[in-house]
Amino acid sequence: MAHLLHIDSSPRGDRSHSRRMTREFVAAWQQTHPNDTVTYRDVGRQPVPHVDEPWIAAAYTPDDQRTPELWEAIRVSDQLIDELIAADVLVVGVPMYNFSVPSTFKAYIDQIVRLGRTFAIDYENEADPYKPLLHGKKMFVITARGASGFGPGERYGHMNHQDPYLRVAFGFIGITDITFVHIENDEHSSESLAASIAAAQAQVAELVAA
Numbered sequence: 001m002a003h004l005l006h007i008d009s010s011p012r013g014d015r016s017h018s019r020r021m022t023r024e025f026v027a028a029w030q031q032t033h034p035n036d037t038v039t040y041r042d043v044g045r046q047p048v049p050h051v052d053e054p055w056i057a058a059a060y061t062p063d064d065q066r067t068p069e070l071w072e073a074i075r076v077s078d079q080l081i082d083e084l085i086a087a088d089v090l091v092v093g094v095p096m097y098n099f100s101v102p103s104t105f106k107a108y109i110d111q112i113v114r115l116g117r118t119f120a121i122d123y124e125n126e127a128d129p130y131k132p133l134l135h136g137k138k139m140f141v142i143t144a145r146g147a148s149g150f151g152p153g154e155r156y157g158h159m160n161h162q163d164p165y166l167r168v169a170f171g172f173i174g175i176t177d178i179t180f181v182h183i184e185n186d187e188h189s190s191e192s193l194a195a196s197i198a199a200a201q202a203q204v205a206e207l208v209a210a
């Protein structure tokens with residue numbers, strides 16, 4: 001039995017392609033894995049706080065030296081990290097915003113990439129001091145984009161800071177098994193959008209069956 005963490009980050013509701021596809025993914029997953037459990041987190045419509053100065057002070061103060069105020073400053077971060085650690089599988093919806101991720105999803109990443117909880121620094125090892133602390137998780141990311149051609153070597157490939165960035169940020173904390181499903185052409189013809197949605201649906205069906 002596995003535990004899923006389902007995260008959406010589009011601010012849109014029913015019009016959101018990423019949100020619709022993560023919902024379809026999780027529904028299909030639950031049909032084939034009826035005993036698996038799911039936690040839902042919506043950072044698009046209920047954003048998490050940005051990192052601020054008390055957060056930084058708390059994150060870099062050892063556990064046994066934190067005041068109640070410092071513990072409070074990282075309470076949400078601890079909650080999000082506990083939620084992440086509890087998950088075996090992540091299903092995440094991420095729109096492309098200005099060639100990267102929405103700021104709400106960046107705020108989420110800033111809350112979960114934390115020294116001592118999701119990564120460590122080994123000062124003895126100058127050549128490779130950063131160590132991920134998470135292991136064995138599988139991540140599926142459904143992206144949604146207005147245009148297309150963001151793959152390596154394609155016309156907008158050099159402008160794509162979305163999936164390459166997500167691989168780096170989640171890889172840094174140990175989540176390296178990441179599969180992407182892209183829905184493209186939201187800003188283009190309804191035929192090209194429909195074809196992209198159909199291809200994404202077929203890919204999701206294959207991934208869930210596998």
Ligand SMILES: Cc1cc2nc3c(=O)[nH]c(=O)nc-3n(C[C@H](O)[C@H](O)[C@H](O)COP(=O)(O)O)c2cc1C
Binds near residue numbers: 012015018
């Ligand atoms: C603020 C903003 C920035 C966007 N930037 C890009 C972009 O850089 N590249 C792109 O292809 N589409 C861009 N789009 C289009 C969205 O990626 C597209 O509408 C996508 O379907 C949004 O995800 P959603 O359907 O899950 O809400 C942008 C949309 C908004 C609102």
